[in-house]
Amino acid sequence: MKFGGTSVGDEDCIDRVVGIINKHHTAGNELCVVVSAMAGVTDQLHAIAAEVEGSRDDPPIDTFIASMRARHGKVLQAVAPGEYETVMGVIDERLANLKNILMAVYNLRELTARSRDYIISFGERLSAIIVSAALREAGVPSVALNGCEAGIRTNGRHGCAEVLPESSTHIQSRVVPLLSESVPVVMGYMGCTGDGIVTTLGRSGSDYSAAIVGTAIEADEIWIWTDVDGVMTADPRLIEDARVLSSVSYHEAMELSFFGAKVLHPRSIEPAMQKGVPLRVKNTFNPDAPGSCLVDASAQDHRVVKAITYIDKVSLINITGAQMVGRPGVARAIFSALGEFEVNIMMISQGSSEANISLIVDDEHLTAALAALNEVMQRGYIREVEHDRNVVAVAVVGVGMAGTPGIAGRIFTALGREGINLMMLSQGSSEVNVSFVVKQADGQRAVRVLHEEFGLAEES
Numbered sequence: 001m002k003f004g005g006t007s008v009g010d011e012d013c014i015d016r017v018v019g020i021i022n023k024h025h026t027a028g029n030e031l032c033v034v035v036s037a038m039a040g041v042t043d044q045l046h047a048i049a050a051e052v053e054g055s056r057d058d059p060p061i062d063t064f065i066a067s068m069r070a071r072h073g074k075v076l077q078a079v080a081p082g083e084y085e086t087v088m089g090v091i092d093e094r095l096a097n098l099k100n101i102l103m104a105v106y107n108l109r110e111l112t113a114r115s116r117d118y119i120i121s122f123g124e125r126l127s128a129i130i131v132s133a134a135l136r137e138a139g140v141p142s143v144a145l146n147g148c149e150a151g152i153r154t155n156g157r158h159g160c161a162e163v164l165p166e167s168s169t170h171i172q173s174r175v176v177p178l179l180s181e182s183v184p185v186v187m188g189y190m191g192c193t194g195d196g197i198v199t200t201l202g203r204s205g206s207d208y209s210a211a212i213v214g215t216a217i218e219a220d221e222i223w224i225w226t227d228v229d230g231v232m233t234a235d236p237r238l239i240e241d242a243r244v245l246s247s248v249s250y251h252e253a254m255e256l257s258f259f260g261a262k263v264l265h266p267r268s269i270e271p272a273m274q275k276g277v278p279l280r281v282k283n284t285f286n287p288d289a290p291g292s293c294l295v296d297a298s299a300q301d302h303r304v305v306k307a308i309t310y311i312d313k314v315s316l317i318n319i320t321g322a323q324m325v326g327r328p329g330v331a332r333a334i335f336s337a338l339g340e341f342e343v344n345i346m347m348i349s350q351g352s353s354e355a356n357i358s359l360i361v362d363d364e365h366l367t368a369a370l371a372a373l374n375e376v377m378q379r380g381y382i383r384e385v386e387h388d389r390n391v392v393a394v395a396v397v398g399v400g401m402a403g404t405p406g407i408a409g410r411i412f413t414a415l416g417r418e419g420i421n422l423m424m425l426s427q428g429s430s431e432v433n434v435s436f437v438v439k440q441a442d443g444q445r446a447v448r449v450l451h452e453e454f455g456l457a458e459e460s
């Protein structure tokens, strides 16, 4: 079971989490728990790290450490009063360590990817020991393990590290022996390299930790506990009448999470899918609701379009040049340069005249992408590169779209009726997803229009 930041955000939330774990543990289940940092803490750690690096004098390190201590201490006092002194001692040790690192960043005015990862892993380092203490207080034996202790080995790509296959045996040997006598609480989001250097798995990466741990220990099911009733037809913060999908295929969930449905981390689905472990999304605040279950496509309902999602903070890049027409090697030049600059491309589309290639990259990669393309331009492969940051990518997702004619027509007609201009279009050959790009100002309206067009608010 993985509990996200919203599920462990304060003392009431943690009480609720302990109740859920206790109930399933008492019913005779062996459980392993993965937790995220308390809601907002990872953002605060990112912010202080950046602030300290850029400070000329007197960065607010002490104030920051005091506010972390106050928030975590208050929650600990409420959920595990019997262990307050001991666990507060551990929290203070960790905060002293965090303070030292922040001071080092300040003194050097240098925040490396490695030190950032170490700093931002502290949210989970603090939340997990509190949840574990709260479980013990409720009579459930528990130990807390950091990602490294739990056996999560990653490559060294700081900020979005990938878990290495060898983790499986490490996790098995470290976690499985604990299960018969306790409920281990693993710190999500973090792992370490073979040399013990701390890495993080990308934002919302605790879902990925849970999938890795769950498959490694051969869990019967992996449950992701969050603050909504399951995977929904659209982000409920955007679409009021979004509906919970009782079952979603692994592929659909992958497309949805890739295109911004924060409810699951894109990398969390593949491990479960490969090992055939059912993955369920449930609501900590409404635990009796059935939630959503990720299943194989064969067990699907027959609705063609299942959900609409959108992702902002992306940029559109248009590459043009008649030199591209009929010339082999242009695409290779473009994509190998982007690869060398470590640019992650989210969408690609090429006009049939071959004189134009459009790409979508996330905003963070825009500068690197433009630098890469500039090199390609110098080498004469392309003539012009334009970009636009004010765009969003929208995706219409559903396995039933494969082989069903008319879906793209309905999408275009509905958007056209609303005067929404399509700036780029892309459809994978798997046909699970039709994605397109519109102006940022049209993004939410596009989701709304399509949610209505495909009747997603109505029960099937």
Ligand SMILES: Nc1ncnc2c1ncn2[C@@H]1O[C@H](COP(=O)(O)OP(=O)(O)O)[C@@H](O)[C@H]1O
Binding pocket: 003, 004, 005, 006, 007, 036, 204, 225, 226, 227, 228, 230, 231, 232, 233, 234, 235, 236, 237, 256, 260, 261, 262, 263, 264, 307, 309
């Ligand atoms: N299609 C969707 N279905 C469900 N939730 C979605 C979807 N798209 C976006 N979300 C958002 O994802 C949020 C849950 O993710 P997150 O805030 O990261 O929770 P946690 O802290 O539990 O990991 C929900 O509150 C919801 O607003």
Ligand SMILES: N[C@@H](CC(=O)OP(=O)(O)O)C(=O)O
Binding pocket: 003, 004, 005, 006, 036, 037, 039, 042, 043, 123, 188, 189, 202, 203, 204, 205, 206, 207
């Ligand atoms: N704490 C990390 C990892 C995580 O998974 O968080 P959440 O489960 O709250 O999305 C983050 O904020 O990115």
